[in-house]
Amino acid sequence: MLAVAHLFARGTLKRGLWLLVLMTFTAQALAEFKVALILDRGGKDDKSFNSSAFEGANRAKEKLGITLKFVEAADDNAYEGILRSFARRDFDLMIGVGFAQKEAVQKVAVQFPDKHFAIVDSEVQAPNVRSLMFEEHEGAYLVGAIAAMASKSRIIGFVGGMDIPLIRRFAMGYEAGARKIDPGAKVILNFVGITGEAWNNAPKAKELALSQYTGGAEVVFAAAGASNFGVFDAAEERKKLAIGVDSNQNWTKPGFILTSMLKRVDEAVYATILEAQSGKFQGGIRSFGLANQGIGYAVDKYNEKLLTPEIRARVEELKSDILAGKIVVPDFYKTR
Amino acid sequence: MSGKSVQGLLSALFGVLVGLILGLLVVWGAGENPLTVLRILARGAFGSRYDLGMTLFYSTPLIFTGLSVAVVFRAGMFNIGAEGQLTVGTIAAAMAGILLPFLPMPIAPLVAWVCASLAGAAWGAIPGWLRARRGSHEVINTIMLNFVAAGLCSYFALYPLRNLQSQNPETRGIASQFKLAPFPLFEGAPVGWALPLALLMALFVWFLLWRTVIGFEWRAVGLNEVAARAAGIDVARARVGAFAFAGALAGMVGVAEVLGNSGRFRVGFSPEYGFMGIAVALLGRNHPAGVVAAALLLGALHKGAAELDLETDRVTRDLSLVFQGLIILCVSAEGWWFQNRRRKATAGSQKSTGVVPASNSP
Numbered sequence: 263m264l265a266v267a268h269l270f271a272r273g274t275l276k277r278g279l280w281l282l283v284l285m286t287f288t289a290q291a292l293a294e295f296k297v298a299l300i301l302d303r304g305g306k307d308d309k310s311f312n313s314s315a316f317e318g319a320n321r322a323k324e325k326l327g328i329t330l331k332f333v334e335a336a337d338d339n340a341y342e343g344i345l346r347s348f349a350r351r352d353f354d355l356m357i358g359v360g361f362a363q364k365e366a367v368q369k370v371a372v373q374f375p376d377k378h379f380a381i382v383d384s385e386v387q388a389p390n391v392r393s394l395m396f397e398e399h400e401g402a403y404l405v406g407a408i409a410a411m412a413s414k415s416r417i418i419g420f421v422g423g424m425d426i427p428l429i430r431r432f433a434m435g436y437e438a439g440a441r442k443i444d445p446g447a448k449v450i451l452n453f454v455g456i457t458g459e460a461w462n463n464a465p466k467a468k469e470l471a472l473s474q475y476t477g478g479a480e481v482v483f484a485a486a487g488a489s490n491f492g493v494f495d496a497a498e499e500r501k502k503l504a505i506g507v508d509s510n511q512n513w514t515k516p517g518f519i520l521t522s523m524l525k526r527v528d529e530a531v532y533a534t535i536l537e538a539q540s541g542k543f544q545g546g547i548r549s550f551g552l553a554n555q556g557i558g559y560a561v562d563k564y565n566e567k568l569l570t571p572e573i574r575a576r577v578e579e580l581k582s583d584i585l586a587g588k589i590v591v592p593d594f595y596k597t598r
Numbered sequence: 599m600s601g602k603s604v605q606g607l608l609s610a611l612f613g614v615l616v617g618l619i620l621g622l623l624v625v626w627g628a629g630e631n632p633l634t635v636l637r638i639l640a641r642g643a644f645g646s647r648y649d650l651g652m653t654l655f656y657s658t659p660l661i662f663t664g665l666s667v668a669v670v671f672r673a674g675m676f677n678i679g680a681e682g683q684l685t686v687g688t689i690a691a692a693m694a695g696i697l698l699p700f701l702p703m704p705i706a707p708l709v710a711w712v713c714a715s716l717a718g719a720a721w722g723a724i725p726g727w728l729r730a731r732r733g734s735h736e737v738i739n740t741i742m743l744n745f746v747a748a749g750l751c752s753y754f755a756l757y758p759l760r761n762l763q764s765q766n767p768e769t770r771g772i773a774s775q776f777k778l779a780p781f782p783l784f785e786g787a788p789v790g791w792a793l794p795l796a797l798l799m800a801l802f803v804w805f806l807l808w809r810t811v812i813g814f815e816w817r818a819v820g821l822n823e824v825a826a827r828a829a830g831i832d833v834a835r836a837r838v839g840a841f842a843f844a845g846a847l848a849g850m851v852g853v854a855e856v857l858g859n860s861g862r863f864r865v866g867f868s869p870e871y872g873f874m875g876i877a878v879a880l881l882g883r884n885h886p887a888g889v890v891a892a893a894l895l896l897g898a899l900h901k902g903a904a905e906l907d908l909e910t911d912r913v914t915r916d917l918s919l920v921f922q923g924l925i926i927l928c929v930s931a932e933g934w935w936f937q938n939r940r941r942k943a944t945a946g947s948q949k950s951t952g953v954v955p956a957s958n959s960p
Contacts, residue, residue, distance in 0.1 A: 298908075331908060333907040333908065334907075336869060336900075336904065336915055337867075337868075337869035338864060338866070338867060339655075339656075339859070339867070339869075340904055343652055343901070343904060344904060344907075344908070346648065347642075347904075347905060347908055348908065351908075361764075361765040361766065362766060364764075364766075373786070383765075384765070424767070426765045426767075427765055428765055456752065456756050456767060456865075457752060457756075457767050457865045457866060458767065458865070458866055459866075
């Protein structure tokens with residue numbers, strides 16, 4: 263303002279204003295970093311995996327002033343076209359959310375070596391692609407321990423979405439965590455389905471959870487995308503407990519959700535955007551686990567009464583044991 | 599072309615135009631500039647060789663399924679089962695590619711093509727046979743068979759043939775000599791020999807329906823079953839034959855998808871090509887040339903609309919469904935545009951439909 267007043271005093275207001283406008287424009291052009299977020303078919307409102315990615319990108323939009331565009335693909339053939347369209351325009355970073363986009367990212371990244379890409383939950387080998395991987399088994403181990411401590415019947419349940427290695431990884435960690443607390447614990451495993459539809463089939467997830475509760479389970483861990491809400495409904499109906507996944511889902515059914523296993527896709531997305539914007543983008547695998555807070559479990563006002571101090575103390579103990587290498591959590595990916 | 603078919607073509611084009619204009623009015627109501635949206639749609643569908651290629655890529659399966667629905671329509675029945683037939687055909691093509699890796703190059707894709715057609719034909723023959731011999735309605739049967747096909751093919755894809763290297767629900771890849779390379783003209787879009795095959799099939803359908811005895815019998819059954827039977831035509835054979843041929847056409851989607859695109863069967867690969875085929879047949883007035891044109895139109899809309907998500911704030915790719923709906927409505931409602939005049943011109947004679955098979959009403 264001082265500069266404007268100065269120019270005004272000299273009587274060169276017009277030229278000064280022009281200069282100002284020009285300066286703002288160049289500043290904007292320099293600062294404008296364009297990011298495209300390509301969501302999985304669950305969509306940005308799944309209150310879980312995709313929501314988390316969307317939230318991270320939006321945080322980057324607010325804090326870093328990037329330009330953000332997001333899309334949900336219509337079919338699996340569309341990913342490649344969408345990625346190409348973004349890359350061909352002036353977008354700087356394309357983030358694919360979910361393993362279904364692996365091949366599309368692989369193909370397009372080669373065609374646009376100057377652009378940056380990132381993919382969540384899948385490994386793509388290319389210098390301009392960052393693969394954001396999560397140590398899901400570590401978090402599942404902790405919530406498995408929590409479930410075993412909270413269940414008096416010594417029976418707990420697991421409802422997975424699609425029966426794929428990723429969800430088997432959750433299940434294996436969960437079971438190991440429960441056995442650590444109570445070697446005689448019984449774990450009932452069920453999967454909603456074997457196709458992508460399993461992520462969006464809440465009614466079936468509810469039936470599975472109801473039958474697990476009937477079978478004596480007192481806590482059910484739901485790792486099933488948008489199908490999770492069926493499990494939460496079942497918990498409310500039977501006055502039992504459930505555990506959420508990916509995002510913090512404690513708020514969706516207060517009093518019935520023991521905790522949520524956090525998979526901080528939002529942090530991974532945010533960090534990737536931040537580094538790409540400041541020119542420090544690096545390809546390769548970036549792993550998120552307990553050590554860098556990429557994986558965790560949620561404690562907030564909705565579940566602090568459910569998680570007793572004893573449970574919390576014991577879980578923190580387990581967590582530091584894992585970090586110290588005293589406990590090695592079995593990893594389904596390494597058993598094959 | 600006779601005068602009547604020229605008029606039919608004109609009224610179809612008129613319907614498409616009215617539908618497009620109505621769609622753009624919707625865009626305008628939503629607060630976007632209709633001309634901008636039209637430009638985005640056009641550029642998205644035809645803007646570059648790659649975009650054009652993707653439009654053709656989406657159109658190819660629609661030609662197959664559109665022809666499939668149209669053939670059965672001409673024989674006086676409804677094929678709501680193209681989705682199931684194409685699923686079965688696609689898994690058959692993938693199975694050939696996985697289980698017969700010893701076949702040499704020129705034979706291999708041909709074998710896969712034959713497998714896809716035969717599997718589709720077998721799946722299509724079931725509702726045809728049930729209609730002919732048992733009188734159970736093909737609409738119910740084809741819809742139910744769609745679910746059976748989806749379950750059956752998912753089983754093969756997820757258990758015996760599963761790709762263990764991937765998280766995706768899909769089969770292993772086919773042997774390389776089965777693959778049909780995409781034409782380099784389209785800059786990497788997966789458009790290959792499946793497109794000429796589809797056009798060839800359109801020509802073949804025309805030849806079969808209007809230049810052979812078999813086609814004449816099918817159409818005769820479609821126009822008037824009682825008269826056809828009185829004339830000595832084996833109605834049951836015509837029904838089963840038309841349905842089996844329709845199934846083979848739908849099954850050829852497997853050639854485009856497995857040999858020309860993904861190299862494997864992926865569960866849920868089809869964005870409902872089979873059901874879009876019904877719209878294609880309706881728009882194309884059950885004529886092969888019309889089917890090809892309608893498939894191109896719907897393919898272009900599907901591809902072009904994907905760009906809307908990227909470029910506009912108030913409308914999304916779902917707009918393509920609005921356009922589809924309005925266009926189909928306007929084309930089917932051709933009576934509103936021309937019927938009155940035609941009724942005066944041809945007073946007393948039968949009204950032209952081309953949309954609903956004349957003899958099918960109970």
